[in-house]
Amino acid sequence: MRISEKPIAEKLKSLDVEMVPGVSLIEKTYLGIGGTTDQLILRNFETIPEVVGLLKNDNIPYRFLGGGSNVLVDDGELSWVVLHLPTSQPGMRVEGNAAYVDAAADLGGMVTFCAKRDLGGMEGLIGVPGSVGGALRMNAGAYGTQIGTHVREVELYRAATGMIEKLQGDDIRFDYRHTSFAPDDMMLRVKLELPSRPFKEILAGIRVCNEKRRSSQPLNQKSAGCIFKNPPGGSAGRMIDELGLKGHHVGDATVSDRHANFFVNAANASCADMLKLIDDVRERVRQAYGVELENEVIVWKN
């Protein structure tokens, strides 16, 4: 979707929106898959309701992209623009046991920022790729830690009301890889409450998690982390592995040899390749185990 030559472009500029025409989402996603569209960087949170209002008025579809670590984007010319928060120098500060963090901050960066100020509890999240906002949206977790446990307040643009609102932690449901946020809500800032712990102790925990991750996950390949959620009481990775599907591929979309719930883009996989691989594997698991695996990766079709 190209809007940089349309009259709306000037209006968006006056609302502190930076337009980057013709961005390839291959460069913006961890899977390295995706088509091309105009990107709108929202430099001023306060203007977001007006920006969205303008897009709606002109019938311009939009999607909100966080860190790009858990999304599989369609190929070709995309039929929507992408909204993005600026990622340079996101705000992070600590007051007592509270951490105030912008949603655009890198998740791992936040964990270390807090650790250096003797605030722990998030060691398990250290290697989870993506932004704080993306982690909030899906309640990211690893090694016994889920971000939702520590959330006390979230400031967000709520699609339902068209306004920027603050939600208290108790008013948000955080479940396994799922929250009560609407799919088109935009996370802006979060307040977390974290336990005090000496930096050295936190660092030791971080090292353990890093080592576990390095030994079991394909960290140097393009992936969206786990493709499927684990079914209740089960492990998607173990089931796929037991079916001998490691290395199974559709074009360059491949089931990782290292962890069977990671599907990697070995070179130039298309979205269609990855979707076919996801469907193939889901079907094989359904036939063998009678379990219908649910996507963890978010698919953005045109």
Ligand code: EPU
């Ligand atoms: N397993 C296999 N073969 C494989 C992969 C795993 O047999 O190819 C076995 C393991 O040996 C282990 C069990 O399956 O006994 C579980 O594996 P693992 O410990 O790797 O955890 P997981 O359930 O596959 C979950 C999260 C990961 C998170 C790890 C560590 C989901 C879908 N995945 O993986 O999160 O890093 O635990 O806490 O919940 C993600 O969400 O993207 C993600 C990577």
